[in-house]
Amino acid sequence: MRKTIILIVAVLSLQANAQSWNLTGNAGTSPSTNFIGTTDxxxxxxxINNSEKLRLTANGRLVFHETNTQGFTNNLYIGGGNEIPSNNAGGVNYGNVAVGLGSLVANSTGVSNTALGFNTLGSSTTGSLNTALGINSMQFSVTGNNNVAVGHNTLGGIISGEYNTAVGFSALRAWGSTASVPLVGNTALGTSALLRLTNGNYNTVLGFNGFLNTLTANNNISVGYSNAPNANNASGNIYIGNNIAPYNSQPSNELNIGNWIVGNNGTIGIGQFNSQLPADGIAQDGERYKLFVKDGIRTEKIKVDIASSNGWADYVFEKDYKLMSLNDLSQFINKNGHLPEVPSTKEAIENGIELKAMNILLLKKIEELTLHAIEQQKRIEVLEKKMK
Known part of the structure; x- marks a missing residue:
């Protein structure tokens, strides 16, 4: 009887071991039939220590549970930010990837977000289609959509906004931004580029410290190291080069390429200018220009358009043209020291000369001189006949 009881216990023990996973492992398993898991x-x-540390949810999320001194719980996710059910067909909170303490912990209805790093997208509740890689990147974003943040603190302070791209330590950090003023369409590449922007759209800044302290800016382009670091209320500016400083603290429609090509509101300057070009292109002489050049131009060909037929000097040859007599011309020269209509040396130095106008004027004087020469030839011929 005793042997029979021992045999029954041994058989039951073997059956129990055959239906369980041993601490030292099992042999003879089949992947098609053996598994660890549930059948419901x-x-x-x-x-661990009777405290839940890992959960594989029924809808496929892998949720790591961790509590630390900062009080974070359920803060490391792979496959989604929390355990709100999803049917993957219009359901809430699906298609998210969150890896890192505090990442996507507040997500409620946001979809297709990727958060990698401590606190990434930590405050996002409804934001979707965001990618945040790096500690504290997009940390305070609540409703932002379609943003890309790569690097520590990138887009860290943005509350609301879309289509922003920030790459580099603290690029577009945006501390102090508000939900009522969303940031839209900004691109910041480089450490601290657009660091403090809190109000602005469609800026593109590439380079370390570009627009570093700017709070408000729209439609600016900057390529290079430390350009316009203290500009504010900036709009429509283009800076290409390094350490470019705007002419004004609140620049608008400026162009500066390497401090050699500058512009303002469509007026262009080539050369190093100590003062800003006039926005309306009106120079000291009262005339309007679109291009200012320092230190000269050398070229093989210049062609100037003439607006109309009366813009040329051939009207001098018309029969009703009143030609100044040589005596009157002599008196004018003796009194003024230059030809009529031609600017004096002082005027030329102060105001410069307009090439087209000067060429037309010189042609006019040549044609007047030609008329005088013809008249003198006629008189010579008359005198020669009288002398014969």
């Missing part, structure tokens, strides 16, 4: 629609829970 319930999550699989792993515990």
């Amino acid at each position: 629609n319930q999550s699989l829970v792993f515990k």
Whole structure:
């Protein structure tokens, strides 16, 4: 009888061991039939010290549970930010990837977000289609959509906004931004580029410290190291080069390429200018210009358009043209020291000369001189006849 009881216990023990996973492993398993898990629609829970640390949810999320001195719980996710059910067809909170303490912990209805790093997208509740890689990147974003942040603190302070791209330590950090003033369409590449922007759209800044302290800016382009670091209320500016400083603290429609090509509101300057070009292109002589050049121009060909037929000097040859007599011309020269209509040396130095106008004027004087020469030739011929 005793042997029979021992045999029954041994058989039952073998059967129990055959239906369990041993601490030292099992042999003879088949992947098609053997598995660790449940046979109902319930999550699989792993515990340490009788405290849940890992959960494989019924809808496929892998949720790591961790509590630290900062009080974060359920803060490391792979496959989604929390355990709100999803049907993957219009359901809430699906298609998210969150890896890092505090990443996507507040997500409620946001979809297709990727958060990698401590606190990334930590405050996002409804934001979707965001990618945040790096500690504290997009940390305070609540409703932002379609943003890309790569690097520590990138887009860290943005509350609301879309289509922003920030790459580099603290690029577009945006501390102090508000939900009522969303940032839209900005691109910041480089450490601290657009660091403090809190109000602005469609800026593109590439380079370390570009627009560093700017709070408000729209439609600016900057390429290079430390350009316009203290500009504010900036709009429509283009800076290409390094250490470019705007002419004004609140620049608008400026162009500066390497401090050699500058512009303002469509007026262009080539050369190093100590003062800003006039926005309306009106120079000291009262005339309007679109291009200012320092230190000269050398070229093989210049062609100037003439607006109309009466813009040329051939009207001098018309019969009703009143030609100044040589005596009157002599008196004018003796009194003024230059030809009529031609600017004096002082005027030329102060105001410069307009090439087209000067060429037409010189042609006019040549044609007047030609008329005088013809008249003198006629008189010579008359005198020669009288002398014969």
